[in-house]
Amino acid sequence: MEQRPNFITPAGYAALKAEYDQLFGDERPKLVEVISWAAGNGDRSENGDYIYGRKRLREIDRRLGWLARRMKAAQIVDPARQQDRSRVWFGATVTIVDEEDRERVLTLTGDDEADAGSGRVGWNAPIARALRGAAVGDLRRVMLPAGEKEYEVTAITYPDAA
Known part of the structure; x- marks a missing residue:
């Protein structure tokens, strides 16, 4: 399958990168800390913080993967x-x-x-x-x-x- 070029403006690329950096450098580490704390509280099957945290972590990781692929394929055009x-x-x-x-x-x-x-x-x-x-x-x-x-x-x- 032929891949179309992913043209993007410099401002658009900066927005993708800012979202990636915010998720990877700020939101994800805080969430991992909450999950770790929740896991230490015992029974995980009824622990809302743990269950929600794991679900949210999967969403963040999926979004980070998508952003990484889009930035890698991006052709910046000014x-x-x-x-x-x-x-x-x-x-x-x-x-x-x-x-x-x-x-x-x-x-x-x-x-x-x-x-x-x-x-x-x-x-x-x-x-x-x-x-x-x-x-x-x-x-x-x-x-x-x-x-x-x-x-x-x-x-x-x-x-x-x-």
Whole structure:
């Protein structure tokens, strides 16, 4: 199976790393201490601290494994360094208008940092795939769960280099 690249912005990678460091360096050691204390209290079968602690530890370890795999596969792309700013590529903030003249502003980000509620759309989302390579004035059709829609690209911006 071919693995798609896991593009991510520097800020998105920093957020993944911060979550990993917080879980691994802070939350997990405290939980191990609680589990150790609870195990020393005798019967583990009815010990809520022990049972909950073990369950939570499994959740943390699973999340740490997922974060480690995502960070290892990550390809950090800084949108501020985009050479072709006239087209929609990774990290672009795009203003689109649909057939009913409703305007939307989307930023194409890594799949791990997507948040549709705040306008950040994952690079592999259907609307992001449809917009890739588009220039201002281009019309793009996208198949959404509600049906096919056509959007016109009205503006493309990229963050400035720091």
